[in-house]
Amino acid sequence: MKPYLSIEKLTQKFPDGNGGELTVFENASFGVDKGEFVVILGHSGCGKSTIMNILAGLADPTSGGVIMDGQEVKGPSLDRGVVFQNYSLLPWLTTLKNVMFGVKARHPEWTKSQVEEHATKFLAMVGLEGDVIHRKPSQLSGGMRQRVSIARAFANHPKLLLLDEPFGALDALTRGTIQDELLKIWGQMEQTVFMITHDIDEAILLADRILLMTNGPHARVAESVDITIPRPRNRTEIIEHPNYYAIRNHLVQFLGKRSKELAGQPTQAGQTNAPATVRIDLTEPAEDPEDKRPALKAVNS
Template sequence: MSKHYLTIENVGKTFSSGPVSNEVLDNVNLTVDRGEYLSIIGHSGCGKSTVLNIVAGLLEATSGGVILDGKEVNSPGPDRSLVFQNHSLLPWLTVYENVALAVEKTQKRTRNKAERHEWVLKNLEMVGMSHALHQRPAEISGGMKQRVGIARALAMEPKVLLLDEPFGALDALTRAHLQDEVMRIQAELNNTVLMITHDVDEAVLLSDRIVMMTNGPSATIGEILDVDLPRPRDRIELADNPDYNRYRREILRFLHEKQKKVESFREHATPTQQEPTAKRA
């Protein structure tokens, strides 16, 4: 049995539509330790979200599999909570009720009614949303909605927190505030986090390791970068940090080289050699 907390082993994924098939992922291997913050980065269509959805149990791998804390992942479960780029809150429920619903579904047997109520309040307080308990999603900002989504995910006490570009739709200032909140919460709770991102600075700021995906189709892991920066991390101080900037350059170099290879292939390929269109991942 693997000594790692989360293991993605020989995972491949092919989508088929009639006679046409598209191999999105090929032989993806990755291990994540308990308490580690790991980001996956790559160009659009490289299968990042497909990897995340397989770990979440929302997609079934065509080959290979996922092991979490010694158990095979083959369906969704409360041990993995997912925060989407879109907040995905239920619009007819209040901020409190959105989080309470998740707590009711996952912790009815482990906490009594009073304890569940206090747990909902604690998680909303953790993300700075105690002032908006009785407001509905339409009455709060995009950044506040994401805070509630994060609170809902954390309230489930998952073994792994899965973040699918959770800050991608936010303005720069709100994104920075939420990144700082996630860093603070992760330091406090020692969560295991797997995050998808397109943002190089975000990846370096938040992560212990950064997984760089090759371009699809048949995408796989190209390189893994260890981020050896002390915590807690301050974005202002890191701006002039030579190690921080070296990590940024390494990622940008990788992404640039992969894009140049794709452009070169398309430029010289005959029409019959052109790459099949990959499903967006």
């Protein structure tokens, strides 16, 4: 059975400026299940943002396709909400009006008071209440702006929520608070989320599964790492979980070393290029009690 969101043999080539072609990524194939929180990790230039734009329908791939809920993704849609790194709020509208802008687009048949009520509810869910919601984005801090952007996206109940490094421009403390807000609202909504980040700890905290990309050009999604830490997660408690450092070390290893080693290998025709599933779970009884190494299983699916 196909997953809810299926990315199939996605290839993106750009002209390299010298008449040739630059292959950013090739034959990228992976799936995302309904209600799953998937994070994609990789170095700059590996094409993460391009994949995001293709999923959003803002860009077209050179070849390959994306199928969501049985339908091919063609062009932008309200079914795929996007939270951009730079918030992308409309600066001439107040906070509330920005969220109402999205709600009105989703429910054109609603009355103004319905739209306002719905928008206010979602702003409250990200902790924005009272006077603040009548301010313009320029009068808000970066963290508050990103909350507005998140509220706008969640208020539309998209089938897929795309987060493009949503916390990249925020300081560490604010980032932590908003990650908690995001986890809370995600827990209530059972929203399918696909997120880009550079931050390993953020990825472990938020994700059900982390996709690892090799460096570009010819980047590919090399591994899919299951996060075997039970929810609800809390940033102070997860670091005590036995799996935390095992997973973290695996990710650091990959980004630091293996993403380079695996890079730049053009794939052969016919190769599906599906990521290898990696499951690290120290809480499972090890097969050999003498073996102190993490139980690391690599299964090509």
